[in-house]
Amino acid sequence: MATVSTGARPVSANIRNAFAAHRVNLVDIGIWVVAIGAYFVVPTYLSLGTTVLIMILFTLSLDLAVGYGGIDTLGQGAFYGLGGYAAAFWALNVTGEPISGLVVGAVVAGLLGLITGPIILRTRGLTLIMITLAITSMLHEFAVTAKSITGGDDGLTGYHILPVLGLFHFDIYFRTAYFYCLAVLAVAFVVARIAVNSPFGLTVRGIRENPMRMRLLGVRTRNRLIGLFTLSGAMAGVAGALTAQVTGLIGVDTLTFLVSGNALIGLILGGFGRLYGAFLGAALFYIFSDRAAAINPFHWLLGLGILLILAVRFMPNGLTGLAEQFRVFRDRRGAGLDRGGA
C-alpha cells in the first residue's frame, strides 16, 4: 500500500524532485524569454502587458483548482476581488508598502478559501458551481451596499503605493509595474510547480482521477482538496492585490462570475492541468479581448462564443488536457449509454 505523506522528506529534497519531475525545457525557457523580451520590444504596451501578467497569475490559480483538483468553481472572482480590496484597504489605512500588501491579499483570500473550502467541497457538480456563484454574488452585493467600507459602485481608490523594496517607483508607463508583476508571477509559478509535483500534488491529482480509490488508500482526500483550494484562492488573492496596487483602483466588477469565466476560457484555449497552459491561454485571450473589444465589443463576443463552441468540440493542440477528460468521461459513460444515440 502506498504511503503518501508530505512531511517525510526535507523540503529541499521535495523542491529538487519537483523540478526533476518536470524537466525544464525549451517551452519553459521560451515563456520567460518572451515575457522579459516584451518589455523591450513593445514598451508602449506595458499597461496591457501588466494586465496580461496578472491575468496569467489568476488563470494559473484557477488551473490549480479546476485542472488539478477537479473542483469546478465559477467563484474564483471572489478571491480575486477580496484580495484586491484587502490590499487597497491596507494601502489606504496602514501602509503603501507593496509587498506587505500582497501578503495581506494572499492571507485574506486564503482565509476565505480555508473557511468556505470545507463547506463547498462537500458538494459536487452543479450544486458546487451554484454555491461558488452564490458566495461570489453575496460578496458582490456586500461590496455594492457597504459604501462606507468598500466605496460601493465607485470602488476604492486614492491610495499611494510606495516603491517596491524602497527602490523601484511605480511610474505611469508601467515599467516598474511590469517587472513587479513578472517577479510575483515567477514566484507563484515556482510555488505552483512545487505544489503540483510534490507528494501533496500527486495525491491531489490522484483524487481528481479516482476519488474512490484514493479514499480507500487512506488518503485524507477532503483535507488535501481544501489545502489546494486555499492555495488556489490565496494565489487569486495575490492577483487581485496586484491589480489594486498597479492600477490604483479596485472595483466591484472583480467580484463577478465573468471574471472566472474569462479565466476558464483562457484555460480551454491553453489546456487544463498543465501549468503553462495558463500562460498560453490567458495571454492569447486577454490580448485578443483587449484588441478586439476595442474595435467592436459585440463582434468580439460573437467570435468568442463561436471560438468556445468550436474549441470545446474540436480542441487541437493545447487542449489535450480537456481532450483527455472527454475521452475518459465518454468511455466511462459508454457503459451506461447505448450506442446509436437513443
Place this chain on the structure above:
Amino acid sequence: MGDFLSTWLALTFNGIAFGMILFLISSGLTVTLGVMRLVNLSHCGFAMIGGYIAMAAVDYLGFGLLASIPVALLGTMVIAAIIERTLFQWTYGITELGQILMTFGLTLVMVALCNIIFGPLLHALPVPNWLTGNFQGGGIVISVYRCFLIVISGLIAVGIWYVVERTDFGARLRASVDNPRMARCAGINVRQIFSLTFTVGCGLAAVGGVLGTQMLPLEPFYALDYLILTLIVVATGGLGSLKGSFCAALLIGVIDTWGRYILPAGGGFVMYAIVLVVLLARPQGLFARA
C-alpha cells in the same frame, strides 16, 4: 388597512408575479437537467429570443402583446429545435465543464447577434390598454398587468402539471427523469422525449420572456443577467423537479422583491444567502428526484 401591511402585501404580490415569470423561464431548464443531465447555460437566451421576436412582431407587424405571444412561441421553438438537432449533439457525452463552456459560448453568440440585430437599448413590450392601470381597494394597489401575469402563468403551470402528471407522455417523461437507462430498456425513446421537452421548454421560456418585459426588460445581455437567477431557481428547487422549481421560483421571487425593498442596493444579498443555506442543507435541492 395599515400602511405597513399594505406595503408588504403589495411586495409579496409583486414578488409572486416575478416568481411566476421566473418559473416559466426555468421550467424548461429543470426538465433538461433532469432528463439529460445537460447543463444548458444558454437557456435564458431562448427567453431573450422569444422577447425579441415578439418585439419585432409588435414593431414591424403591428401586433399587440398578446398576439405576439404565439409568434414568439413558434419562432423560438423552431430555433430551439434546430439548435438541438445540430449544436447540442456535440454536448452529449462530454463533461459538465465542457457543457458549461459550450453552452456559454452559445449564449455569447446569442447576446452578440441580438445586439447586432436589435441594438443595445433596453426595451419593454407595451402593455395592451385593457391591462393597464391598477386595482385599488382597501388601501392596496395592485397592477392589473401583474394580476394578469399571475393568472396566465398559473394556468400554464396547471397545464404543465396536467401534461406531466396525467398523460402518457408525462409518464414517459417522468420515467426518463427517474432512470434514463431503465427508461430506454423499457422501450421509451428517451432521445425523442428529450428533443420534444427541450423544444417546449424553450418555448415556455420564450413566453416568460415576452410576458415579463415589464420586470425583466429586453436588452442583449438579458441572457447573462438572468442566467444566475434561473440557475439558482433550478438548483434550489431540485433538478428535474417541476414542483421544486415552482416553489423555488416563487420563494426567490418574493425574497428578492422584499430584499430589494429593505436594502435597495444590496438586496440580492439576502437572496443569495438563503440560496446558500438551502444548498448546503440539501445539496440536491428542495424536491430533488433521481
Place this chain on the structure above:
Amino acid sequence: MADALLQVEGVRAGYGDAVVIDDIGFSLNEGESLAVLGRNGVGKTTLILTLMGQTRFMGGRMSLRGKRFERLPTNARVALGLGWAPQERGIFASLTVEENLSVAARPGPWNAKRLLDMFPALAARRGNFGNQLSGGEQQMLAIARALMTNPALLLLDEPLEGLAPIIVEELTATIRRLAGEGVGFILVEQHTQLALGLARQAIILERGRIVFQGTSQALVDDPSMLVRFVGLRGERDLAPSVSA
C-alpha cells in the same frame, strides 16, 4: 428451417477499455429457456446488458428472429422484442404501479389487466408509487413491466435475489407458468438448482467465456461442472427431483 429466436456469435463486450465477456456464442429457439450460471463477476449480467445495448460492444453478431440488432439503440431492441427485468429492478419511483406498466406497453397478448390478474399483490397496490413497494412487489412489477413490452425473449437477471422464501416460491411458479405458455427467456440466477429447474438449456460462464453449453438435465446428471465453475459442493446441493 425457421430462424432461431436468438442467435449470438463471437460477441465481445465490456466497459471502457475493459473486456468482460469474450467469444460468446449460443442460440435459442422459440419458446426455449436458457439458464446462465457462474460465480460472481464472471460476466453474467454483462451478457444481459450487452443484449440490451448497455455496454461497450466490441465485436460479434446478435440477431433476433433473423434480424441483426447489435447496432440498434436500446429502445429499438425493445421494439424488436427484447424484454428485460434487471437485477436492480429499476422501478420508476415517480410512477405508480399502473404507470410503470403503461409506459412499457406494446401491442400483443400481454396487457395491464392480464398482468394485474397474474399478480394480485400488484393489483392491490396499483395506485402506489414505485418507491412504496416492497422488494418482492418491485420484483413482480419488474417482470410484469418486461412482459408489457410483449417480448419475443424475456431477460431475467437474478429475479429471486434477496426475496423471502414464500415470494421466491410464487415467482418461481410464475416463471414456470410463463415457460409453459411458450415465452422464451434467459435466466441469470444464483439459485442454481432453481435455475436448472426452470430452464431447459444452460450455459456456464467463467471469466467472461462460455465453459459449458448444454441441457440442464446434463448438469443435474453430472454436477462436476457445477462444482468446478459455480462453486457447488457436490450432488448434495442439488435437490433430487429437478425437472423442467
